[in-house]
Every structure is written in C-alpha cells, then in structure tokens.
Amino acid sequence: MLQLRDLPSQVVLEKFSARYPEADTSAITSFLQLLRVASDLSMALDACLSQHGLLQGRWWVLILLMREDNHMSLPSVLAEKAGVSRPTMTGLIDGLEREQLVERVFDKDDRRKVSIKLTEQGQAKLDQVMPDYYSRLRLCMAAVSEDERSLLNGILHKLDAGIVAFDAPDGAGL
Amino acid sequence: MLQLRDLPSQVVLEKFSARYPEADTSAITSFLQLLRVASDLSMALDACLSQHGLLQGRWWVLILLMREDNHMSLPSVLAEKAGVSRPTMTGLIDGLEREQLVERVFDKDDRRKVSIKLTEQGQAKLDQVMPDYYSRLRLCMAAVSEDERSLLNGILHKLDAGIVAFDAPDGAGL
DNA sequence: TTGACATGATTAGTCGGCTAACTATAATTT
DNA sequence: AAATTATAGTTAGCCGACTAATCATGTCAA
Numbered sequence: 001m002l003q004l005r006d007l008p009s010q011v012v013l014e015k016f017s018a019r020y021p022e023a024d025t026s027a028i029t030s031f032l033q034l035l036r037v038a039s040d041l042s043m044a045l046d047a048c049l050s051q052h053g054l055l056q057g058r059w060w061v062l063i064l065l066m067r068e069d070n071h072m073s074l075p076s077v078l079a080e081k082a083g084v085s086r087p088t089m090t091g092l093i094d095g096l097e098r099e100q101l102v103e104r105v106f107d108k109d110d111r112r113k114v115s116i117k118l119t120e121q122g123q124a125k126l127d128q129v130m131p132d133y134y135s136r137l138r139l140c141m142a143a144v145s146e147d148e149r150s151l152l153n154g155i156l157h158k159l160d161a162g163i164v165a166f167d168a169p170d171g172a173g174l
Numbered sequence: 175m176l177q178l179r180d181l182p183s184q185v186v187l188e189k190f191s192a193r194y195p196e197a198d199t200s201a202i203t204s205f206l207q208l209l210r211v212a213s214d215l216s217m218a219l220d221a222c223l224s225q226h227g228l229l230q231g232r233w234w235v236l237i238l239l240m241r242e243d244n245h246m247s248l249p250s251v252l253a254e255k256a257g258v259s260r261p262t263m264t265g266l267i268d269g270l271e272r273e274q275l276v277e278r279v280f281d282k283d284d285r286r287k288v289s290i291k292l293t294e295q296g297q298a299k300l301d302q303v304m305p306d307y308y309s310r311l312r313l314c315m316a317a318v319s320e321d322e323r324s325l326l327n328g329i330l331h332k333l334d335a336g337i338v339a340f341d342a343p344d345g346a347g348l
Numbered sequence: 349t350t351g352a353c354a355t356g357a358t359t360a361g362t363c364g365g366c367t368a369a370c371t372a373t374a375a376t377t378t
Numbered sequence: 379a380a381a382t383t384a385t386a387g388t389t390a391g392c393c394g395a396c397t398a399a400t401c402a403t404g405t406c407a408a
C-alpha cells in the first residue's frame with residue numbers, strides 16, 4: 001500500500017491548492033496521514049508475524065478457520081472472507097498444508113469441494129502467535145482511550161461510507 | 175495490504191478473548207477497522223488513478239517532482255520520499271520516461287548522478303489527475319467535520335507513536 | 349438422457365514490489 | 379599516486395498478488 005514517507009508540508013499544500021482550487025487541505029492531510037499510519041501498522045504486524053514464520057495472508061486463514069466451530073471451511077469462502085482471489089487462496093492453503101498447519105479434506109458428496117481443516121499444529125501455531133499479537137496491539141493502542149476509540153470508529157465509518165463518492169464523484173455516470 | 179472483508183463479530187471476539195486473555199477487544203476492533211478502511215481508500219485511489227493511466231507509485235513520483243521548485247530530483251531522494259527501494263524507483267522512472275512524463279538528465283559534475291525532471295507532458299498529466307483526485311477526496315471526506323479531522327489526526331499521531339511498542343513489546347530486547 | 353450451463357478448485361502467465369549483487373564513479377587514506 | 383572505501387544507479391532473480399483460462403464435477407432443461 002501507500003507508504004509515502006514525505007507528507008506534504010504546509011508550504012507544499014498551499015502551492016498545490018493555489019494551482020488546484022479543488023484541493024481541501026485538511027481532507028488531504030487527514031487522508032494521507034490515515035493511509036500512512038495504516039501502512040506503518042501493517043508493516044509492524046508483518047514484522048510481528050514473521051517472527052513466527054507467518055505472513056498476513058496465511059495468518060488470516062488460520063484465524064478464519066479457528067472462528068468456525070468445526071475449524072473447517074471451503075477455499076472459496078476463505079478467499080471471500082480474506083479478501084483475496086481464489087487462486088491466491090489456493091496458494092496460501094498450499095503453503096499452510098506444506099507446514100501441516102491445515103489439511104485438505106475431500107468432500108464425499110460433492111467431489112468438486114475441498115474442505116480446509118485447521119490441524120492441531122495449526123491451532124498450536126495460533127496459540128503462539130495470538131497472545132504475542134494481542135499483547136503488542138494492546139501496548140500500541142494503550143495511549144488511545146476508550147472514548148477516542150469510539151470516536152475513531154465513528155469517523156472511520158463515515159469515511160467508509162464516503163468511499164462510494166470517491167469511486168463515482170457527484171454520482172456522475174463514469 | 176490487509177483487505178480482510180470479514181471483521182470479527184462480537185461472538186468471535188468473545189470466543190478469542192476467552193482463549194487469549196491478552197486480547198483487548200476494543201483495540202482489536204479499532205485496529206482492524208482502521209486497516210480495512212485504509213485499504214478500501216487505497217483501492218478507491220487506485221481506481222481513480224487508473225482512469226488516468228497511472229498507478230500510485232508513478233503518481234507519487236510526479237507529485238514529488240512537482241513539489242520541487244525546479245521540478246527535479248534524484249532517484250535515490252525520490253525513493254526515500256516515496257518509501258520504495260531504489261531498484262523499484264528505477265523501474266518507476268523507466269515507465270514514466272517511456273511515456274515521456276519525466277526525463278533523465280545526466281549530471282555533468284558527478285557522473286554517477288542522474289537528475290529526474292518533470293516534463294511538460296508530466297505536468298499536463300498532473301493537471302488532469304489532481305483536480306479529479308482532489309474533487310473525489312473532498313466528496314469522500316465531506317461528512318467528516320473539521321473538528322473530527324483534527325481529532326482523527328490526533329489519534330493517528332498517538333497510534334503512530336505507539337507503533338514502536340508494536341515492534342518491541344514492553345521494550346524487550348527483541 | 350444428454351447437451352448446455354454453473355460451480356469449485358487449480359494451473360499458467362503477468363505484474364510490481366523486494367533483496368542481493370554488479371558497474372561506474374567519486375572520495376579518502378596511506 | 380595507488381589502493382581502499384563509499385556512493386549512485388542499475389540489473390538479476392525471487393515472491394506474492396492478480397487475471398484469464400482450464401479441468402472436473404454437478405445441475406437443469408429440452
């Protein structure tokens with residue numbers, strides 16, 4: 001994602017908004033800072049996971065499986081929930097199966113389907129990773145109060161709703 | 175980046191925090207929502223830029239050049255400011271030069287150096303893209319008040335400061 | 349029942365990012 | 379002055395994501 005190190009200074013913002021009157025400087029600042037902090041958080045998460053030999057994609061698969069009562073799901077469902085394409089999910093499952101963290105269980109009734117099952121070792125891996133991840137996240141967020149978290153969620157929700165406007169400005173038929 | 179579609183439900187959060195007492199459910203919720211909204215925004219930005227035949231990386235290079243008074247900079251400086259590796263910057267410049275949006279200017283004094291210069295066509299491209307981008311962003315952020323933007327910036331700043339804790343929990347010598 | 353379509357997973361091939369290694373040039377040290 | 383080290387940019391090769399196409403299987407309708 002975006003990992004622009006060099007956010008625009010006040011001088012730069014003025015220079016650009018002089019040339020482009022559409023510019024909303026406080027919107028630009030918040031937008032860029034949001035993307036940058038999110039990118040930094042994502043990289044910190046990567047660093048944490050890599051200490052356990054995991055990447056985000058594979059980690060999410062393990063978590064999604066653990067969420068299920070029977071610790072099983074289908075590749076297509078996992079792809080949907082993880083927000084990756086189905087071929088990508090095939091690759092993630094290949095890697096996890098190689099490390100014996102999940103296993104493929106072939107469906108007797110519909111031979112097109114393959115259930116993915118979290119193994120004992122997969123659960124053990126999560127039991128290593130999750131406490132570490134949760135501890136770090138707790139520390140990282142410690143300075144943000146509960147009120148601020150609620151406020152943040154509300155703002156993020158508004159932004160989320162605003163994305164449709166980003167995709168299609170003024171509702172133009174683009 | 176993270177584009178998890180399926181954020182944890184209340185039930186899932188309780189299930190996980192029962193097994194992992196380190197979990198701070200409100201921290202988890204805010205963290206995941208932040209990453210997801212940022213990812214969605216980044217994809218919306220990609221969609222906007224692609225309508226102008228650009229990708230984020232190349233677009234940033236054009237912007238960074240426009241920020242300079244003489245519309246010039248060095249590949250290594252651009253890489254630093256854009257937050258990509260130098261080989262990646264070489265590739266970005268290759269592409270932009272192919273489309274004649276920038277040009278390489280070889281340094282007479284230090285023959286190792288190559289200045290990258292925004293061309294007229296590069297400026298023209300920005301003059302197409304930036305008003306569109308700024309208009310969309312303005313709409314997207316319209317529902318977020320100035321006060322909320324300030325608040326958001328403050329929270330993001332705290333989060334940014336907290337990332338060091340994510341990298342090295344309790345200051346352990348990891 | 350069989351031909352057309354739908355569905356689930358995978359393979360093939362592309363793309364943009366990265367690290368490590370390389371070339372050329374400059375600066376520094378002895 | 380020569381040898382060493384540092385710096386700037388690039389090349390080579392890898393990795394994880396994607397799309398498009400493929401294979402196998404199941405479903406539905408004529």
